[in-house]
Every structure is written in C-alpha cells, then in structure tokens.
Amino acid sequence: MANKILAVLEQREGKLKRSAFELISTVKKISIDLNLDPTAICIGNNIDNLNEAGSYGIMDVVHFKNTELENYSSSAYTDIVSSFVKENEVEYLLFSNTSLGKDLAPRIAARLNAGCLTDCINLQINNGEIIASRPVYASKAILETKINSPIRIFTIRPNVFKAEVTDGNIQTEIKVKEISNPNLKTKVVAIKKSADKLDVAEADIIVSGGRGLKSSENFKLIEELAEVLGGAVGASRAVVDAGWRNHGEQVGQTGKTVSPKLYIACGISGAIQHLAGMSSSRYIVAINKDKDAPIFNIADYGIAGDVFEIIPALIQEIKKIS
C-alpha cells in the first residue's frame, strides 16, 4: 500500500470552504505524480458538503466529529491530525493557507518533527520530490525550497491552485469517527463577524481605494462599485493609518496578501508595500490621476483620470450589463 498524502480540509459553519476543493484537486494531482494514496480529513460537527470531495478526486474522507469541534480549537485539532498521521503511513500533509491552516499546520509540524512550508504558490515535482515556490520579502522575491524530513507539510495559497471536477460520478466514502473528550485547552468561544459581507482575502473581485479618494465618506463609491461587481472592498495602508478604513481591509505588506481574479485599484499610487500584497492578482485595473504612478506598471488596464468621474461611470456601465 502506498503512503498517504493527506488533504486537511477546512469547514466553517458546517460547510467545506471553497479553498478545500482547491486543496483536494492539488492533492489528487500530486498523488498521481508521486504514486501516493490520497486521503482527506475534516474536523467538525455536521458538515453538509463533505460528499463533494469525490468529484474533485478524493474518495476516502475521514470526518472527525464532535459538537465541540464545530469551531476551531488548536489543541484539539493538533491532537486529532497528529494521531491520524501517526496511525497511518502519512508522508505528506497539505493545508489551505488560511487563518486556520497557518495556525494548525506548524503545530502539527513541530509535534511530528516535520518541515513546514507555508503560502506556497506552486508545487512542482522534481526527481520524486516536491519543490515549493513561496513568495518572500512580501512577494518581492520567490523562494524555491524543499523539505528534507520524512513527513512534509505544505500550505497552499487560496485562489492560486485550481479546483477541478475530475468526474462527477465518483462516490465519496465518508468514515465518521466520533471524538470523545477533545482536548479543549485552547478553544474558540465565539466568532465576531465583521460587517463586511465578503472578506478581501477570499474575494474573486476586489475594489481597493487609496489616498486619491480624499476622505472616508468617498469610500461609498468604492463600496458601491464592489457591490455591483459582487466583490469585496480593499484599502491601502495610507487610508487605514488615517483611520478611514479598518485594518481587516488593508492589502499589502502589513495587511493581507490577495490574489483575486480582478483587482481594481482606485486612487492608489502603488507603493512597493502595496504592490507586494496584490501583484499576484490575475487581472489588475488601475484608475489614478497621475499617469506616472507605479501602479500602472503592473496594471493590465489603466485609466489615467479622475476617480470621482470614472468610478460612477464604471458603476453605471456595469449595471447596464448585469
């Protein structure tokens, strides 16, 4: 029997996150290249869509279940995943590079003496080994790196790897394992949702505003454009530091790193720290008065004009087509 490659899937509120499907597809692909047995595990209480794992390529899914495990507990989750690895021949573990994955993966790594590489944007197979590419120095450079320990752990950046349905008819075999007395030394007791409907780190489309908006009130334009596009609102460091927007929306080196399908930068000049957080976006649109602003160097499409004239026109134009 081949060794296992494990996808540690993340659920929130009883549903697998979209990044979980990207993870399944990625693990499936590597399992073929390295001749490994792909398995997925998920920890939670009731999980609605766990049976969808099969259509993305992994049939064997283990669901560790307890009502107390609906929310994240780093202590309990670390115990459960580590025990599973010890009891099975697991060689590779992959996580999504989310707030949960980034917290959990290193805990398991230290317990199992396993090397851990986070925020990977490419995993390449070379002579039977995985070579990971990860952005460093806030995406100003890419590190190609590998793990030399017997157990190897990677977290992959959401929105970069593709979730692909392999065959709609593959059945998922879910084994449910009830967990009694989980170790709740560290426990989430409540979740405070932010008022924004969509988080910038998870959005397909981001409309971001900077100093060029001139005031916090004018961010209404950004919010409206984001709404008609079904996207999230982002902000530059300057406007967060000025108190116009919350830090949760900040994109860039001391904020979030994002890679949406479409990033629209409005009134953002493109400081190196900002570019670091969004340059891996698939398409970038820049709207800025200053035609020499660095943001235009990485934008696919630009309009070198007044945001107060262009954003309302853009909102109208998009309303026409939707």
Add this chain to the structure above:
Amino acid sequence: MKIAVCVSHVPDTATKVKIGSDGKSIDPAGVSYIINPYDEFAVEEALKTKELTGCEVVIISLGSDSSKESIRKALAMGADQGILLKKDGFYDSFSTACALAKEIKEQKCDLVFFGKQSVDYDNSITGQLTSEILGFNCVSVVVSFKIENNKITAEREIEGGREVVETELPAVITAQKGLNEPRYASLKGIMAAKKKVIEEKPAKEVNNLTEVIKLVLPASKQPGKIIGTDSSAVPELVRLLREEAKVI
C-alpha cells in the same frame, strides 16, 4: 510570571530586493535593517502586561551582532533584559523555534509574544512552532489580548471576522497589527537602554528540516495599456474585462 518577546531584525519593508551572489539569499548591500514591524506590537503588548502585573520582560533575538539594534530598540521602549542568541549560517523556522524555545525555558518565561510573521521569509510559523516545542498553548494573529490570573482571552483575525479564544498560561501569543499602538521610546528610555548589557550566547545548534534551493525575482509583468484619461474610456474598459480578461 515572566514574559519573553522574540524579535527579529529584518530588511526595511521599503527595500528593493536584489539576489545575492549565492543565489539563495538577498544581496545585503545597501539594505537597511529594522525591528520586524509586527514585533513592535509584541513588545508593546508585553510592556502593557508588565504595567498591569509588574512582571519582567526579556527580549530574545536569534541573529548576528546587528540584531542588537532591534533588541536595544525594545529595551528603549521599556523591556528589562536583552539576550542575543548568536547564530552561524542559515536557520530555518524549525531551527529558529528550537533555539528560541531552549532560551525561553531557561529564562522560565510562561508568556511569550512574537510578531505574527517576520517580513523577510514570511513563513508566519515560528511562534506556533515554538509553542508546540515548549508544550505551551498558542493563539496566533491576535488583535485583542486580556489576561487575568492564568486565564487568557484573545481575539484572533480570521477571514471575515474574529475568533474569541480562551486559553491559559503558559502560552505563546503572536501579534497582528491593530493589537495596540506601539509606544515611542522616551529619551530616558533610550539612554537607559544604552547602558543595559545585552547578554550574548551561542544559539542551539542548527536543525534545519527545509532547504533553500534558490531565490529568484518574480517574473516582471508587462505593463498593460492605458485606455484613456476620462469616463469615455469606461465602456472600452468594461468590454476588455468581459471579452479579453473574461473576469466579469
């Protein structure tokens, strides 16, 4: 209670990265180094906790002589003691965590603050690794922190909100921007920090589990087209986004 704050000395965030001659690290020429920005939030939270409880705060850094600048900065803010673990060669996150854990144990600290990531290798795992090696509890990416006797209530940033987490000492906390406003060092603090002796020790031997193959610059993107300078360009922009990029 005794608090440790682990700080790292990193290239300024405005640094233009050039690849060094070894092809595996950056060219340090002309780079200015600073205390890792997230570590300032860690230092501030430790000092706030010190003000509440009267405990001692020790700054620990794994690095070379130049890391003393960052240690001294934290001392000037009000920390009591500084320790430099001198390293020779490349320490990956695991080696770093092992070296820090050994010293934290020796110092008998039961509360440890880290920045949530250091802005050089951006791995964002050293705090969590260290907690597990020590057998401590851990809450990462923290934006609100309260401690009462042994009990900790912290809020950590997640996608779309915050988790409210309860745990107990001993614990590792990794600090996110928004946790507090780091204080400026007073002149008195700066003078006092100059007089403090930073203890130097060789770091625990290296135990790397990962290996750098090479460091490369990202493929530079071809600048796109400027479609126009006023709202007359908007229909063309929308057309390109629909038909060429197919993103809306």
